[in-house]
Amino acid sequence: MQARPRRRRLLRWLLIAPLLFALLTVLQVLSLRFIDPPMSAFMVGRHIEAIGAGDWSYRTHYAWRDLEAIAPALPVSLVAAEDQNFASHHGFDFKAIEKARAHNQRMLERAAKRGTPVKRLRGASTISQQTAKNMFLWRGRSWMRKGLEAWYTVLIETLWSKHRILEVYANVAEFGDGTYGAQAAAVRFFNRNADKLTPAQAARLAAVLPNPRRYDAGHPGPYVQKRSAAIQRQANHLGGSAWLRALD
Template sequence: MRKRWRGWLWKLPVMFVAATVLQVLLLRFIDPPFTAFMAAREVEAWSSGEFGFRIAYDWCDLDEISRNVPLAMIASEDQNFATHNGFDFKAIEKARAHNERAEERARKRNKPVKRIRGASTISQQTAKNLFLWKGQGVTRWARKGLEVWYTVLIEALWPKARIIEVYANTVELGDGVYGAQAAARTYFGKDANTLTPAEAASMAAVLPNPRRYSLARPGPYVQRRSSAIQRQMRYMGGPEFLRRID
């Protein structure tokens, strides 16, 4: 019995690596019918008695989405997306320094920190949205470890265009609203291929907190951020920037 357990112990890591590689490789070619975050939101709704809750999710290939959308998301979330290998270490260091200063100021005022800056790349967010969970405490750190592994696989096995395509289709843009097409129909009454730069920037402006910041009723913060994203989109060269990831 002990020998049998020892045999399984060394096989388990190999099986995990093989299963996750196959999982990521298949999704390079197969559009995901749902994500881990969508499944978790459905379970959350059912457990709270919201039996009429429905996920809004409608896949569109990248060439069927306005190029303003991926550009706005890159300008908002990950401006080094075209050049990094899944992790932006300069952004991580800047976020760490910013958060330390924010925590110090909060301690002096005896108030909680209002906003913590993150440094997750679009590749990391795609890995989390597709395969993982939010988590708290120990489970959050376990998720972070898996997020690193899945990010490495995604960057190794997918082209950049596929990464931004999956991200644009699966990112949450409102409670139960996932992806650019569902958000375009829900909030703008149109298809994602007709979204203007201003509409795409508004969509990106609610990230990464689409339940805290509303796309349906954008407040001052979302409006200011949308304007800043539009300026960054122009600075990056507009949709021509996307040639770098095609």
């Protein structure tokens, strides 16, 4: 006789749990439309990783700056480097995804013929997806994480303005190990505040993404120099600071 009530409670919980999750995540994302985040999930995860490795000297460098207190060259460079359709898509750039899939397939086939590993595959994550991942999720790859990334991407695209998405991303993106956001990166690599970044410096910061622990914006190698020059050209093509003023 007790089995039926137990099954009913389990069924009720299975029905209620997704609704609770949806409600809590909506409130979480909605609150960050108005509240500047004190940290991100990636910051917390990196700190735990450092402690686990016995690196007790590790420090997170992060200082929030409103988008208006960041040189316009940086957010425009981020768009030029990572998501040139940012202003027009709704969180997912399906044309870019298809292009990346076709490119990666060609690279895999060529590598298989040569018998060598693939050097670099192309990604197609938008700035909205990157913001969702950095703010709310953990590092790694899994279907569960990709599903949550898609869910949070939909939420921030629905509940935040494009201006807010770009503002949060410019503040939580990792530009060096333990260095998050425009202000901390500007101070670390160029000894200046974020509002004083030059277009060349902004392009170098954008160029190290998405491998900021491998590349150094302060002492750029040939790859970062070449990529930052291309980013500057593309930023100018977008319209520079005029593009940012037209956003939203």
